[in-house]
Amino acid sequence: MLTYKDVITGEDLFSEMYPVNLVDDAVYEVGLITEDKNLVEEFNLQPINLDKRAIANRFNKFSKAVTKYLNASDSDSDAASRFQKGSSSYLKKILNELSRYNFYTGPSGNEEGMVIMVRDEETALVWKYGVQHHETE
Numbered sequence: 001m002l003t004y005k006d007v008i009t010g011e012d013l014f015s016e017m018y019p020v021n022l023v024d025d026a027v028y029e030v031g032l033i034t035e036d037k038n039l040v041e042e043f044n045l046q047p048i049n050l051d052k053r054a055i056a057n058r059f060n061k062f063s064k065a066v067t068k069y070l071n072a073s074d075s076d077s078d079a080a081s082r083f084q085k086g087s088s089s090y091l092k093k094i095l096n097e098l099s100r101y102n103f104y105t106g107p108s109g110n111e112e113g114m115v116i117m118v119r120d121e122e123t124a125l126v127w128k129y130g131v132q133h134h135e136t137e
Contacts, residue, residue: 004028004131009113011106013126014039015136022128025084030034030124040123045074045116052095055103058115059091059106066130083129092124 003014014020015061019031030040039045050058063084072082093118094101104116104124117125 002133003026004126004133004137006106007069007130007132008062008114009106009108009110011108011110011113013043013045013106013114013116024086024090025082026090026128028126028128028131030126032118032122032124034067040104040118044073044107046107048103048105048109048115050065050115052098054100055095055115056091058111059087061112062114062127062130066127070129075084079129083127085100087127090125093129 002057003012004014005012014028014030017033017037021029021111023029032037066083067080070083100119102118102121103116104110106116114127114130119125
């Protein structure tokens with residue numbers, strides 16, 4: 001089974017057991033509940049309170065770290081620019097609909113890691129270029 005981990009913290013955030021859909025080459029939309037399992041509980045995601053300014057600040061720090069990671073890796077040379085373009089555009093949508101979202105971090109609560117955005121208590125949004133998948137049993 002594929003499991004997706006945060007490229008900054010190395011923490012597992014979700015798996016293919018949950019419905020996953022890529023949107024605008026920027027974010028994975030991940031269903032929160034499947035077969036009586038809840039993604040937030042299964043991956044021990046930690047709730048955090050963020051206002052609009054805090055979200056923008058956290059995103060800017062995370063974006064810089066992911067861009068550095070993408071530029072240093074042997075991956076696609078355009079990945080960093082696609083991440084910056086797609087994520088900035090999608091972040092504007094999130095900030096315009098802020099009341100629909102709750103925010104989480106990985107299990108450690110590491111402030112350098114990804115902020116998982118949960119929309120309407122149904123769908124988790126995870127930055128595509130901020131995760132790396134790996135095979136697990």
